[in-house]
Amino acid sequence: MTMESILNLARAGRVGRIVSVLRYRHLSRHLRARQRPLSPPGKERLVAALTKHYFRDPPDYLSTQAGKKDLDDHVIGRTYVDRRTIVPWLDTLFRLDGAKIIEIGCGTCSSTVALAEQGAEVFGYDIDEASLAVGSERLSIYGVKADLIKGNATEIPAAQIAEVNAVIYFATAEHMTLDEKLSSFSAVWGSLHSGAYLIVVETPNRLWWFDSHTALLPFYMWLPDDLATHYSRFSPRFPFNERLRPPVTAQTLLSLTRTGRAASYHEFELSLGGLSALQISSLNRWNRGNLLQFAKWFAVDRSFEKWLRRHGPRVGNAFYESYLQLAIRKP
Structure with a gap:
């Protein structure tokens, strides 16, 4: 291993530690x-x-x-x-x-x-x-x-x-x-x-406006399953965007659920x-x-979460998070 490789690994390790400190709480x-x-x-x-x-x-x-x-x-x-x-x-x-x-x-x-x-x-x-x-x-x-x-x-x-x-x-x-x-x-x-x-x-959370889990599309979790099956071809996520195809059958809907429906x-x-x-x-x-x-929460998620709480029942704030x-x- 060259000296340059060692220095690159050391730099990567320092960057990783900095990211860890910024992203995670103390362990x-x-x-x-x-x-x-x-x-x-x-x-x-x-x-x-x-x-x-x-x-x-x-x-x-x-x-x-x-x-x-x-x-x-x-x-x-x-x-x-x-x-x-x-x-x-x-x-x-x-x-x-x-x-x-x-x-x-x-x-x-x-x-x-x-x-x-x-x-x-x-x-x-x-x-x-x-x-x-x-x-x-x-x-x-x-x-x-x-x-x-x-x-x-x-x-x-x-x-x-x-x-x-x-x-x-x-x-x-x-x-x-x-x-x-x-x-x-x-x-x-x-x-x-x-x-x-x-x-x-x-x-x-099914109530959230963006599906960051399955389809990577806005409002996807709000769609009924049959429409979500048809619309999956517009997803940027591969191979999900090729996996579900009409006609919509019970097996197709089960496949959508197993992929993730919130x-x-x-x-x-x-x-x-x-x-x-x-x-x-x-x-x-x-x-x-x-x-x-x-x-991140204050800048990105807080407003929509607050809107959901205002219009939903009293079930605990955790049920209104993304x-x-x-x-x-x-x-």
């Missing part, structure tokens, strides 16, 4: 000390597992710029963000070390690693066998344990829910059908013990009952303890 020493490193051989194993099991369609996707970015995000990006945001926020609600957590939609276990390395006992559910295969490999690479179960969110035993500190829908609620959401939210809420949490993270306070009110008296904590609000995050990232404590 406590006890959380940072438990993080497991990803070795170069481990990274190679993870890339191989993702390439074999997860990134299967379309065949040339990983050779595109978007595909390369997506792969890098699945290898290190998601775990890094989870460690800097979701994990420290959860640790303010209940101590992760020794906690029992059901993670619905564990996928390839980026978030599962971030939870398990902190000492949490995690039960990860997902409907996709390929994702679970990658997840099992990722857990092995990092040297942590979790119970991975192939199953739908509606199939979790009530007795298991009653024993945990939290049930987390991790970037999952937006991929569930309406019946799945209503059934699962109702069952979880009915089975949680007092003081435990129903938690939703990284789910786009959620709002309506499903929670139907499943949990009145929301106004419940204790609801917001990850978005916690993140705004960082000055850069606060400035993404639903909230923890509801069982009384």
Whole structure:
């Protein structure tokens, strides 16, 4: 390695640290000390597992710029963000070390690693066998344990829910059908013990004017599903803009839902009952303890969020933010 290469790496490291300080809140020493490193051989194993099991369609996707970015995000990006945001926020609600957590939609276990390395006992559910295969490999690479179960969110035993500190829908609620959401939210809420949490993270809010999750289009989440299917061809996001084609069938609509169709306070009110008296904590609000995050929210999101609150029912401010990232404590 040349001296110039070493200097470039050093500069990149300094820039990364500066960005981290600006973007994220301070990470406590006890959380940072438990993080497991990803070795170069481990990274190679993870890339191989993702390439074999997860990134299967379309065949040339990983050779595109978007595909390369997506792969890098699945290898290190998601775990890094989870460690800097979701994990420290959860640790303010209940101590992760020794906690029992059901993670619905564990996928390839980026978030599962971030939870398990902190000492949490995690039960990860997902409907996709390929994702679970990658997840099992990722857990092995990092040297942590979790119970991975192939199953739908509606199939979790009530007795298991009653024993945990939290049930987390991790970037999952937006991929569930309406019946799945209503059934699962109702069952979880009915089975949680007092003081435990129903938690939703990284789910786009259906009320928001711009869909930054699925179509990258304005007002897309407001469209009925059949119209959204037809309109998907105008999306700038590849391969989403080529995946859905008329005629609109039940399978097409399910494919749209599995890609992501958001959620709002309506499903929670139907499943949990009145929301106004419940204790609801917001990850978005916690993140705004960082000055850069606060400035972004104040400049970009605050006005529309305020408009929604003015015209909507009293259900808690967290239900009017651009993404639903909230923890509801069982009384």
